[in-house]
Amino acid sequence: MLIPCPLCGPRDALEFRFVDETVRRPEPQSASPEQWRSYLYLRANRAGAVTELWLHRSGCRQYVVVERDSLTNTVTAARLARKEAVS
Amino acid sequence: MIVGGGVHGLATAYYLARNHGLTNVAVLEQSYLGSGGSGRNTAIIRSNYLTPEGVRFYDRSVKLYEELSTDLNFNVMFSQRGHLTLAHNDASLRTMRWRAEVNALQGVDSDVIGAAEVGRLVPQLDLSDTAHHPILGGLYHPPGGIIRHDAVVWGYARAADALGVHLHQGTEVTGIDVEGDAVRGVQTSRGPISTPVVVNCTAGWATLIADMAGVRLPITTFPLQAAVTEPVRPFLKTVVVSGSLHVYVSQTARGELVFGAAVDPFPSYSMRGSLQFTESVAGHVLELMPALAPLRVLRQWAGLCDMTPDFSPVMGVTPVDGFYLDVGWGTYGFKAGPVAGETMAELVATGKTPELIAGFDLARFAEGRLVGERGAAAVGH
Numbered sequence: 001m002l003i004p005c006p007l008c009g010p011r012d013a014l015e016f017r018f019v020d021e022t023v024r025r026p027e028p029q030s031a032s033p034e035q036w037r038s039y040l041y042l043r044a045n046r047a048g049a050v051t052e053l054w055l056h057r058s059g060c061r062q063y064v065v066v067e068r069d070s071l072t073n074t075v076t077a078a079r080l081a082r083k084e085a086v087s
Numbered sequence: 088m089i090v091g092g093g094v095h096g097l098a099t100a101y102y103l104a105r106n107h108g109l110t111n112v113a114v115l116e117q118s119y120l121g122s123g124g125s126g127r128n129t130a131i132i133r134s135n136y137l138t139p140e141g142v143r144f145y146d147r148s149v150k151l152y153e154e155l156s157t158d159l160n161f162n163v164m165f166s167q168r169g170h171l172t173l174a175h176n177d178a179s180l181r182t183m184r185w186r187a188e189v190n191a192l193q194g195v196d197s198d199v200i201g202a203a204e205v206g207r208l209v210p211q212l213d214l215s216d217t218a219h220h221p222i223l224g225g226l227y228h229p230p231g232g233i234i235r236h237d238a239v240v241w242g243y244a245r246a247a248d249a250l251g252v253h254l255h256q257g258t259e260v261t262g263i264d265v266e267g268d269a270v271r272g273v274q275t276s277r278g279p280i281s282t283p284v285v286v287n288c289t290a291g292w293a294t295l296i297a298d299m300a301g302v303r304l305p306i307t308t309f310p311l312q313a314a315v316t317e318p319v320r321p322f323l324k325t326v327v328v329s330g331s332l333h334v335y336v337s338q339t340a341r342g343e344l345v346f347g348a349a350v351d352p353f354p355s356y357s358m359r360g361s362l363q364f365t366e367s368v369a370g371h372v373l374e375l376m377p378a379l380a381p382l383r384v385l386r387q388w389a390g391l392c393d394m395t396p397d398f399s400p401v402m403g404v405t406p407v408d409g410f411y412l413d414v415g416w417g418t419y420g421f422k423a424g425p426v427a428g429e430t431m432a433e434l435v436a437t438g439k440t441p442e443l444i445a446g447f448d449l450a451r452f453a454e455g456r457l458v459g460e461r462g463a464a465a466v467g468h
């Protein structure tokens with residue numbers, strides 16, 4: 001499986017570390033314990049198109065948002081995570 | 088209605104019929120019986136877990152497995168040849184002492200042994216202190232062993248069928264009808280069926296079935312791979328596991344060596360094997376047993392594992408009335424087939440959650456009561 005790192009170009013997935021599917025973190029100050037635990041533990045675990053966070057550990061060491069098909073492992077897109085974090 | 092024709096679905100159906108006289112039960116399987124993890128696992132059975140809940144639960148399963156050939160009138164070839172987990176550092180020795188104490192309290196035979204005794208059990212291991220991961224000792228569990236996994240699946244299927252349970256292969260569940268928070272029926276590739284009860288026994292596919300009922304799960308599906316060598320004369324009695332090297336080895340009755348490892352590094356519903364797995368497992372096995380170098384690998388394969396955050400299963404009721412879970416079996420659920428079937432059947436038949444599985448409920452994640460088994464289950468078997 002190849003991941004097209006926005007900084008390094010197409011690289012073997014083994015250079016990366018899978019972090020998690022992208023989940024929205026609730027506001028720590030106001031979240032109830034139940035909301036916080038859903039964020040920690042519950043996962044969509046979709047079969048098909050997924051959006052995930054990966055770390056290019058043995059490359060540029062940037063976090064990358066990866067669009068992938070979890071049935072075929074085909075990667076369709078990869079973007080720098082820090083560009084999205086603000087929005 | 089039971090979704091999933093693996094060991095869990097079939098055992099649940101069998102005990103519903105045998106222990107509770109319920110035979111208006113059907114098992115729906117999208118492919119063939121045993122096509123999921125139940126036909127792909129490395130068939131290791133043990134009960135030397137870390138938490139009291141885990142040890143009690145898996146020990147009941149070992150007891151049921153000991154009687155299973157007689158019970159099903161089908162030889163499941165359970166070979167209690169001993170299970171040895173190696174310690175390569177002080178941290179793993181410490182966890183092993185902890186496990187041995189918990190095991191002893193629950194009456195499970197499990198002991199920490201030194202390197203010399205490890206060498207007596209498995210002389211082929213490299214015990215030199217110049218090894219990259221030197222062997223300091225191990226956790227030895229004599230009642231652990233291996234079984235013929237296909238025979239377990241076939242045995243349960245045949246016995247359930249004989250008691251009047253309906254087994255439908257090639258029948259994919261495509262939807263679950265829920266009305267007012269209660270199950271009314273299922274939609275399948277071969278038509279609708281009305282039913283007040285659906286038991287989700289689909290392991291790696293568990294989230295997809297739970298989604299149909301609107302129940303969210305703490306599960307991520309990861310592939311787990313295994314490989315087998317050409318057969319050689321029997322030389323290895325004990326099942327050998329190394330946590331630090333992420334690898335385990337056993338020898339089957341036919342003489343093949345079976346190699347297993349930890350799950351693949353990222354989630355997927357694809358069951359393709361990878362060269363990276365074969366390379367790393369071969370390298371690690373050779374670190375443990377250098378004499379195996381001339382052996383050739385015959386096959387490798389993968390199965391899907393429904394991993395939970397605490398390496399314990401998710402069993403019991405859900406917010407949807409009539410929708411039950413028997414999932415979260417990760418890389419370790421084959422050994423649990425009999426006890427899970429027995430307890431799930433009791434729950435469905437009586438409406439009461441058996442004591443043995445009370446701690447594995449879905450609500451533990453919302454309530455923050457995790458049952459941490461990582462220390463005893465991180466290398467998949």
Ligand SMILES: Cc1cc2nc3c(=O)[nH]c(=O)nc-3n(C[C@H](O)[C@H](O)[C@H](O)COP(=O)(O)OP(=O)(O)OC[C@H]3O[C@@H](n4cnc5c(N)ncnc54)[C@H](O)[C@@H]3O)c2cc1C
Pocket residue numbers: 090091092093094095096115116117118119120121122123124125126127128129130131132258259260261288289290291292296311312313347388389390391392413416417418419420421422423467468
């Ligand atoms: C390589 C490998 C090694 C392992 N080693 C061990 C080991 O040594 N010891 C151990 O205890 N465990 C081991 N495991 C784990 C073990 O195999 C599983 O936990 C166990 O088999 C799960 O059984 P099950 O009946 O719940 O699920 P499965 O056997 O996976 O059955 C689920 C079934 O559901 C069916 N299904 C899915 N979706 C649908 C649908 N929509 N409609 C109808 N049917 C559907 C699937 O086709 C499948 O047959 C290993 C797993 C793997 C992959």
Ligand SMILES: [Zn+2]
Pocket residue numbers: 005006007008009056059060061062
């Ligand atoms: Zn990069």
